[in-house]
Amino acid sequence: DADVTQTPRNRITKTGKRIMLECSQTKGHDRMYWYRQDPGLGLQLIYYSFDVKDINKGEISDGYSVSRQAQAKFSLSLESAIPNQTALYFCATSDYYTDTQYFGPGTRLTVL
Amino acid sequence: GDSVTQMEGPVTLSEEAFLTINCTYTATGYPSLFWYVQYPGEGLQLLLKATKADDKGSNKGFEATYRKETTSFHLEKGSVQVSDSAVYFCALRRETGTASKLTFGTGTRLQVTL
Numbered sequence: 412d413a414d415v416t417q418t419p420r421n422r423i424t425k426t427g428k429r430i431m432l433e434c435s436q437t438k439g440h441d442r443m444y445w446y447r448q449d450p451g452l453g454l455q456l457i458y459y460s461f462d463v464k465d466i467n468k469g470e471i472s473d474g475y476s477v478s479r480q481a482q483a484k485f486s487l488s489l490e491s492a493i494p495n496q497t498a499l500y501f502c503a504t505s506d507y508y509t510d511t512q513y514f515g516p517g518t519r520l521t522v523l
Numbered sequence: 524g525d526s527v528t529q530m531e532g533p534v535t536l537s538e539e540a541f542l543t544i545n546c547t548y549t550a551t552g553y554p555s556l557f558w559y560v561q562y563p564g565e566g567l568q569l570l571l572k573a574t575k576a577d578d579k580g581s582n583k584g585f586e587a588t589y590r591k592e593t594t595s596f597h598l599e600k601g602s603v604q605v606s607d608s609a610v611y612f613c614a615l616r617r618e619t620g621t622a623s624k625l626t627f628g629t630g631t632r633l634q635v636t637l
Contacts, residue, residue, distance in 0.1 A: 415566070444624075453527070453612060453627030454567075469624070501566055510616070512625060514559075514566035 414438045415515035417502050423521045430489040432518050434502030443485040444503040444512065445469075445477060454501065460485060492522040525550040529613050529628035536603055536635050544598040544631045546587075546613035554615040556580075556589050556596040557625070561610045570598075570611070603635045 415436045424430050434443065441462050446454040456469030458477040466477060474496065478486045489496055502515040530545040548554065555574045559567040571580030576591035585600045596613060613628040 451629060453614075453629045454625075455627075456624055459624065503567075511569055511572070514568070516564075516566045 415502060415504055415513055417500075417515040417518050419518060420516065421519045423523065424492055425523050426493055428492050428522075430492050430520065432487045432500055432502075432520070434485045434487070434515055436483050436502075436504045436513075436515075438504055438506070438513060439482075440504040440506045440513075441482060442505045442507070442510070443479065444505075445475075445485070445487045446501045446503065447471060448499040448501060448517075457487065457500075489520075489522075492520075494522045496520065497522045525554070525615060525617055525626040527613050527615055527626055527628035529611075529631050532610075532630070532632040534631060534633045536633070538605055538635055538637055539602045540635075542598070542600040542603045542607075542633065544611055544613075544633070546596045546598065546628060548594050548596065548613075548615050550615055550617050550626075552617055553591075554617040556587070557614040557616065558585070558587055558596070558598050559612040559614060559627075561612065561630070563609070567612060603633070605635045605637060608633055608635045 418433045444459045445457040448454050455471050460466050460479045476488045500518045503512040505512045526549045528547050557572045558570040560570045561567045571582040573580040573589035579588045587596050587598045610630045610632045612630045614625045
């Protein structure tokens, strides 16, 4: 079984809809991250969390919110989706000691 | 701010050719440097890393040396295989207190043909 899982893997939605992307990990890591990848660009950090009570904005947090429901779960929400949020979204985790990030398989989101 | 610049792709090579993907960075202090690989339809996987100047990271035949004097971390492999076809991302991590975030380059697509 994969250590970092993301659901759904693909989602097509319409402008104005609320969308939640979920991430779960079995690695026992305390740190979790959400990234966005656009064609021809690197990954941009949306939000990150160093423990259940710690949430921080990344480079491009506008239009997004997150919830850290437990150490193993970190959800990303788009309150009112817009077409330029069409992208590939990745969740990642890391631990305090090595801080090496491990990525999930990604969620491809299309906003029409 | 921090930034990572990678060579433009795609890079197309024949099997067994020598690979170099250039990566240079801009950052204050002493960042750690990484190469990640993304195979089609998958998430990013850590390929190798180096945490201080002159360190060499290596894995699966790939190597990269942390060159502080040229602010570079070029990825090399002596003989590529078709299975190496993927997108390669260079990244840096600069420690700032408890914050530890990755800054990625735009990625370089490698296509290896028979």
